[in-house]
Each structure stands twice: as structure tokens, then as C-alpha cells.
Amino acid sequence: MTSSSAWTTAEDGGPGVVIAGGVEIPLRNVWLLLLYASEFYQSGPEAFDGIEEYPEKLPELLAELLVASTEDRLKRPLTPAFASTSRDLSRVRGTIDTLRTESHQLLSRGLVACRFEELTVDTARNRMIRTALDSVAPLCTAEELSRRCRAQSLRLGSLGVGVLNLRAGERDPQLRLTRNDARDRSVLLAAKLALQLALPSGYMTPGHGRGNLSERQFRHLFERAVAGFFTAHGRGRGWKVQRGRKVDWKASEATVGLAAVLPHMVTEVWIDHPATGRRLILDTKFTAALSSSKFARETLRSGHLLELYAFVRAQESPTDPLAAGAGGLLLYPAVNGTLMESFVTAGHRLGAATVDLSLSSVEVRDQLITAVRPYLG
Numbered sequence: 001m002t003s004s005s006a007w008t009t010a011e012d013g014g015p016g017v018v019i020a021g022g023v024e025i026p027l028r029n030v031w032l033l034l035l036y037a038s039e040f041y042q043s044g045p046e047a048f049d050g051i052e053e054y055p056e057k058l059p060e061l062l063a064e065l066l067v068a069s070t071e072d073r074l075k076r077p078l079t080p081a082f083a084s085t086s087r088d089l090s091r092v093r094g095t096i097d098t099l100r101t102e103s104h105q106l107l108s109r110g111l112v113a114c115r116f117e118e119l120t121v122d123t124a125r126n127r128m129i130r131t132a133l134d135s136v137a138p139l140c141t142a143e144e145l146s147r148r149c150r151a152q153s154l155r156l157g158s159l160g161v162g163v164l165n166l167r168a169g170e171r172d173p174q175l176r177l178t179r180n181d182a183r184d185r186s187v188l189l190a191a192k193l194a195l196q197l198a199l200p201s202g203y204m205t206p207g208h209g210r211g212n213l214s215e216r217q218f219r220h221l222f223e224r225a226v227a228g229f230f231t232a233h234g235r236g237r238g239w240k241v242q243r244g245r246k247v248d249w250k251a252s253e254a255t256v257g258l259a260a261v262l263p264h265m266v267t268e269v270w271i272d273h274p275a276t277g278r279r280l281i282l283d284t285k286f287t288a289a290l291s292s293s294k295f296a297r298e299t300l301r302s303g304h305l306l307e308l309y310a311f312v313r314a315q316e317s318p319t320d321p322l323a324a325g326a327g328g329l330l331l332y333p334a335v336n337g338t339l340m341e342s343f344v345t346a347g348h349r350l351g352a353a354t355v356d357l358s359l360s361s362v363e364v365r366d367q368l369i370t371a372v373r374p375y376l377g
Helices: 027-037 039-043 055-073 098-103 124-139 143-158 179-197 215-237 302-314 361-376
Strands: 006-009 017-020 023-026 081-089 112-120 212-214 240-247 265-273 278-284 290-292 298-300 327-334 340-345 348-356
Touching (some): 023 027, 027 039, 027 055, 039 179, 039 215, 055 179, 098 112, 124 143, 124 179, 215 240, 215 265, 215 278, 215 361, 265 361, 278 302, 278 361, 327 361, 340 361, 348 361
Parallel strands (some): 278 327, 327 348
Antiparallel strands (some): 006 017, 006 212, 017 023, 081 112, 240 265, 290 298, 340 348
16 A cells, blocks of 8 residues: 555545545545544443444444433533633732733733633533534434434533634543543543544545545554554453553663664564463554565565564563564555465564455454464464
8 A cells, every 4th residue: 555645535436435545445444443543442332342343333323422421411410620711800819920911901901810720611521522522413324313412512512611622633632530430431432532533634424525634644543543453352362462662672782872872662562462472563554565676576675574573583582481482563554455474584473464444344353353363373
């Protein structure tokens, strides 16, 4: 798969089609990757079992959860919380914002700029839920469900709950969830995913509008989706999945300035299966799996293989029982093509595989599972 500067819906590409690097990918599979990458999927809510088989229904399922939760929440008063507020007042409250008071000559008008904590229902989590209702409403094919989303959003607005400023990067507000928030955790994760379905440049509704996802954003999405899928998939199999694990160079006799210039070795996805004594270091790439060589034939990219080989050899340790036979896999997104090859060198199985994003969501899932089977069983 060739890289592209943007992913856009094509007006002539048919409903629910995303154009990436000149090829067509079903919109449902972009939503599938967003689902896999989400905390919502990794938390494993039982009510959504099987949703990965029908990602085109994801907006409706999220909308149903958000609407039902909001309707239940509004049967009782919204829980207020203290929030930082700035306001021009006729008397001092909290601390004085001297700069604003002086620059706007507020004293001449009998006012003073103040910063203070105020009890309000316009909290980050309430704004997130309201914005998610607005965001998912256009994605619902059922008009009645779309209407209910908008109605609940208006009810929250009438109580003083605002919306997130998506243009200012508030799409994913940082919310601290405690053990007392167990009841709200599922709906907040659903709201977070609903906001991500409406991609940064607009709604990717089949047959409506145009949306964009940059190459950097998609590369990050594909990496998070792969890690999220194996985290959820391996939970019942005893797998231990880690993202961003560092590997030591095991450097010796280093020069004085080496520490300042030596790059970190950070793996994207690291999977251990202690029960079988197996380990897999998985590296995702957003480019074509094969490249043309000087001998006019297509080969695996040597740079990618050498990097993977370095990861696998660097983790070797006589005190680590999983290190000696650890495997390494390069995983590429692809369209209308399949690749799955591997070989053994120095006691480690290395390989490359593709995930064809033009296929159905079930086939995408099966390809992910098949790709790691030679390494994890």
C-alpha cells in the first residue's frame, strides 16, 4: 500500500468509500480501526459483543448507549463540580487578574477581573457527552435515533452544559476516572469513541460531505488499532501486551558522548505468552511491504527487516526464558493484496504480513489473528 498525504471520501467513490493513495477502502474499516484503537473496545463491554463484525452499525450502537445514559442521568439533577472560571465582576472574588484589569481599564467601569472556582454542571465530562451526542447524530442512518440524540443534547444545553471546542483540539479531553466513576466509565468511553468517528476534518457519513485523515494520523491509528486488538484478543489467552517498550542496546565500552546521541530502541507492540514460552515483537509500517530492487524484482524492505532483527537480537538475555526464541513480525496495511512470509535466523522467526483493508471486517480480524499464529500459536 502506498502512503498518501490524506484520506478523503470521494464523491464518485460510492457510499462509505475512503480514497487512500489512489485506492478505495470501505469507511466501515476505518471505523473498525478506530474501534480497535479505543479504550471502549479494550474495556470489553458485554453489550457490544460482536460489534467488530458489523462496524457500520457502530454509530447506532454508540448513539443508543449515549441516549439511554443521558435519559437516565436527567431523571435526577446533574452532579456539579468545581471548575476554574474567569469573569469581570463588580466585587473581588477569588484572585485578581491584574493584567486583564489594567489592560482593559476595568476599574474605570467599576469592574475587576477575577479568577475563581465555581460550582457548575458545565463540566468536561458533561460537555463530552453532549458533544458526542451532536457528533454521532449525523452518522445514524435511523432518523428517529438521530432525532433523539439531538433532543438529549438540547436538554443538556438548557441545563447549562456547553460543548467541546473541537477546532481547538478538545476532541479528547483528559478525564480522570476513579473507582467511584465505574457507572459512568462505559458511557464516557463510548462518548470518546463517538467523537473519534467524526474524523478531524468533518463527518465521514456515507454519501455526505468530505473528511480528511493525514498520513501521520492514519499511521498512528493503525498502530493503536493493532495494539488494541491484540490487547483485547489476548486477554483470555494469557497474553501480556505492551506498547512502546524500550529495548536496551547492551552497549559496552561506550564513549563519553554516546548517551547524548544514541537513539532509543522502542518497540511498537510487544506480546508475551508465558504459558507457551513464546514472545512476539510486532512493528507496524505505513508503506508498501515490497519495494523494487536493482535487479528489477520486488523484495521485502531490507531497512525494515534489519530494524526488526536489531529489536529481536537486542532483547536476548540469559535470564529471560522467552528471549531465546522470540519472533519478529512486520505488519503492513494493504488493499487488494495479501502477503505472509517468514523465515528463521539465529534461532528467531522473522516475517512480514499484510492486512487487506478492502475486505470485510471479519476477514480483517481473521487476518490479524492469522498473522501472529506462527509466532504465538
